[in-house]
Amino acid sequence: MHELPKLPYAKDALAPYISEETLDYHYSKHHQKYVDEVNRLLEGSTLENNTLEQVVLNSDGALFNNAAQAWNHNIYWECMSPNKTPMPQTMDHAISESFGSYEAFLHQFKQASLKHFGSGWVWLVVDSTGRLSITSTVNAGTPLTDHMSVALACDVWEHAYYLDTRNDRGSYIDNFFQVVNWDYVSHLAFSTSSPG
Numbered sequence: 001m002h003e004l005p006k007l008p009y010a011k012d013a014l015a016p017y018i019s020e021e022t023l024d025y026h027y028s029k030h031h032q033k034y035v036d037e038v039n040r041l042l043e044g045s046t047l048e049n050n051t052l053e054q055v056v057l058n059s060d061g062a063l064f065n066n067a068a069q070a071w072n073h074n075i076y077w078e079c080m081s082p083n084k085t086p087m088p089q090t091m092d093h094a095i096s097e098s099f100g101s102y103e104a105f106l107h108q109f110k111q112a113s114l115k116h117f118g119s120g121w122v123w124l125v126v127d128s129t130g131r132l133s134i135t136s137t138v139n140a141g142t143p144l145t146d147h148m149s150v151a152l153a154c155d156v157w158e159h160a161y162y163l164d165t166r167n168d169r170g171s172y173i174d175n176f177f178q179v180v181n182w183d184y185v186s187h188l189a190f191s192t193s194s195p196g
């Protein structure tokens with residue numbers, strides 16, 4: 001049985017950037033539904049006792065869509081925090097090396113989010129040399145299947161922001177970066193262990 005992981009903060013903790021109502025629906029309804037569907041679809045399947053990551057890598061169709069969405073959201077929640085901490089030096093350095101500056105990185109990430117058509121995700125990924133790049137995936141798509149290491153996940157499905165900023169995805173991206181947990185992102189990017 002796969003379980004909805006505990007949210008690492010209270011549902012109102014990211015307000016005013018991400019509202020309690022958005023977090024409540026996004027986590028308790030959308031994410032929960034993906035997990036429930038994974039469990040339902042896995043019943044009697046050969047992948048039943050596999051990790052979520054293995055299910056993502058070895059499935060297609062509805063099972064892939066729900067498993068990948070469950071996995072993507074697990075990362076997404078951890079990428080945010082109400083506690084603002086300074087960016088770790090390793091990440092700061094990698095961003096400068098890869099994008100020129102933090103401002104240039106933000107601009108590029110926001111442009112990728114705005115240009116992404118329809119539902120999906122925008123990611124910061126890292127290659128084996130430590131170089132960062134921005135990529136996006138459609139619907140449940142995930143860098144996991146391309147064997148890319150994820151550093152940061154940003155959900156750009158309308159359910160992630162429509163209650164807060166309506167059709168203004170750009171303002172959601174601005175809000176998202178007010179609550180990014182750079183300690184976690186840096187850990188994910190530069191530690192060798194893979195995320196759950």
Ligand code: MN
Nearest residue numbers: 030155157160
């Ligand atoms: Mn979502």
